[in-house]
Amino acid sequence: MPVERFLAAAAGVVGNDHVIGDPAGLAPFARLMLPVPEEEHAPVGVVSPRTVEEVQALLRLAGEHKVPLWPTSTGRNFGYGTSAAATKGQVVLDLRRMNRILDVDPVLCTALVEPGVTYKQLQDHLRAEKLPLWIDFPAPGPLVSPIGNTLERGGGLTPYGDHFANSCGYEVVLADGTVLRTGMGGVKNTTSWQAFRYGYGPFLDGIFTQSNFGVVTKMGLWLMPAPETHRTGMAVWPEWGDMAKLIDAMRPLRLDGTIGNFGVLFDSTLALTASMKRADLYAGPGAVPLDLSIKTAKSKGLGAWHYLYTVYGRADRVAADWKAIERAVVASGGTVIPDVPDPMSVGELTLQAFSLLNWVGGHGLAWFSPVTPMRGADAARQMEIARAVMDRHGVDFMTGMTLNGREGLNVMPMVFDRSDAESTARHRACFDALIDAFAAAGYGFYRTGIGFMDKVAAVHGTAQIDVNRRIKRALDPGGIIAPGKSGIRI
């Protein structure tokens, strides 16, 4: 078997302790939260290098043995595929042993890390060094890695919430072992690898995100200087129908920078997951009824829509921005709850977003993640489309949408009991139907999980699939790295 021969050869590179080929050892890597069958995505091996040279050697061996490698950083990717691969039969290239913080520059506020470095590890380092620098964390912050999250184009809630935009300088190992340093990283004794993203000639970093063109082994990221002060508010609008006007009221404040962070807008049911379980709310058939959700939220001082925003900076500026936002919220029919604690928006690690997994239990989670233009009518229409499809499938509607000036990432968690085959199948069918419904309305996607990648890639059109394939063939002619990732194959 090619896989067994590959794993035996790989043991010669990384040592026996860092190769897994037995079913018991592989089981955790096959585990899924998504509503798709584990056997369609199960890895057949795991190899864990510690150095760039070992990554190069493993890629060469994989090419020789024609065994596909699925790179992971810490292998979390909760609700998008965990450690499992787009297709079955791949060997996980597990990079968590490459976990060195190579540089932190307190002047330029940058870091250079390896794939296995976690956000927690980086924060611990900054605190040990007493550096006044903030990290922007994604929702599973403590557990996951800047490289893994950034390459998926994940985000957080501070002004640095667009992780790709705040990454600077990659080291990428290509399938043939070529080591590429992007941007200013190719300059001998470079002074500027983490200072300037674009470099000279084509700006390449973007093609290594949500793709399978290479294995990223180092990445620079930008850190936020700790602000003098900050203040978080939660705007609450009472009715489902308030969506269009709230979006139109908040957009100008995002566009002009009054609201500088990627605040999150969430509905009544997602708000309730923080303090209750589904069974305590509703025991009837089908999805949680909208009016029950909103009525219950109101009884807790909440509403139909909630927007957590934070202002940062000098005290005089924070005070001025705070007032401008409050005026706009009130003018649009909302109220402001001041000084709400929101760890993620002030650079504090938390897993509180994952309290939503307690909603039903059973660890089923899939993020449905369309992009909405930041027009009130579009955002409202997306909510109507989603809720109609979900209602039809008996799926609870929830969203946590991060608002930017021109787009919102409308990230909807679908939470279900994965041990319940009927519910799992129903959520899968719902996910498929949602893709169809959003595509039919002219909406595309920010990100998707394994099992849905081909379908989402198709929504973005054949020309993109074709160009991605040409680049794939140019950089990985054997198709060794992560076939099927984002729908890309040779």
Add this chain to the structure above:
Amino acid sequence: MPVERFLAAAAGVVGNDHVIGDPAGLAPFARLMLPVPEEEHAPVGVVSPRTVEEVQALLRLAGEHKVPLWPTSTGRNFGYGTSAAATKGQVVLDLRRMNRILDVDPVLCTALVEPGVTYKQLQDHLRAEKLPLWIDFPAPGPLVSPIGNTLERGGGLTPYGDHFANSCGYEVVLADGTVLRTGMGGVKNTTSWQAFRYGYGPFLDGIFTQSNFGVVTKMGLWLMPAPETHRTGMAVWPEWGDMAKLIDAMRPLRLDGTIGNFGVLFDSTLALTASMKRADLYAGPGAVPLDLSIKTAKSKGLGAWHYLYTVYGRADRVAADWKAIERAVVASGGTVIPDVPDPMSVGELTLQAFSLLNWVGGHGLAWFSPVTPMRGADAARQMEIARAVMDRHGVDFMTGMTLNGREGLNVMPMVFDRSDAESTARHRACFDALIDAFAAAGYGFYRTGIGFMDKVAAVHGTAQIDVNRRIKRALDPGGIIAPGKSGIRI
């Protein structure tokens, strides 16, 4: 001759009036400001399509006839190559007839334009429609096009000064005629092409900048909502040796957004070009002496270094930011001249930056454009390196450096009389020596002109050259589009 056969066939596509093959007609397209020989870069024809279909047809014909096409938008690119090509023997694919403004969205503050649309044309349109939207202009703003400037990764001085970062959604015609719409542009009946850059899967836009992988025929760009108010100041520091401390004083204000725009930092000689000619200042041998330049600047109320910055927004915020900046300038030994007119930083078209061409006359201009990390010591070191090399070549030192939080684009104009062969040769030698000196110190480049592209690409390393070539072969296997651009060939 293949070129003549190609031009004859091209006339069948675009009409005889839109093909140039005669020496008199070609002469303007060969004209250079750079200190390199025109005959090494002279085009052998010009074809001017009006539609995407004509671009597709011309690319197919070029492939059949093996004639390379050098795309230009308006063909300005002053001081970087004008309309001329990286190598001789190319046919200019002149896109200025494709000049439709396809969409302006006053809600999301976006536009969609063709390559021949100029900044002036777009501004006239916004004014005619009375839309309160600002455009960020590059220095030659009125004459040039958003697509041309953005694809070179040019910049301006407002908060939207990073033109690539504020472009969103491209249409690209590949060498084989494939039409790619990037990001959300591949979604049928897309609602979000100009709203969200990244799309799904690899983010491709960057590879079409400073490259030759395709012909961009449409581009989205983001416009700045006109702020409630704004205020421009000029900080002045008296001595050459103030560079390190001024950079270290301004960086934190750029990093935390107090200074939100890409303000420009310039030296005493560049300041003097606005009001005098070189001959009125200095008639001796060699470069203008530094002490003479600074002394003369001081006599006019200027100094060794000047930084034009602007704050924007609500009046309360502008007032607060203004004071914070003034405090930092004074603390670092500078003074603030308030309310200085600076059209470019408030969205007004101007060509005043090009007054520097009057410095000596003779229309020689080359921009030497290294990137400095925003550390005081690095910026000071770059100035020392540049001045030493320039002094050795009898070249006047000037810089206009736009300051970002982590990097500065240290754009140094070399102005000379192109009709003077000795001076032209000396400036060319100086440019080459500057590349060597900066590369030896670990600095790379933001951009460069034809004639220096291979050398600058080499500074950024063989891995980048290799990867760029692989992508080039994948997307343009015949090497039809702009061979030599950014050092990229098949």
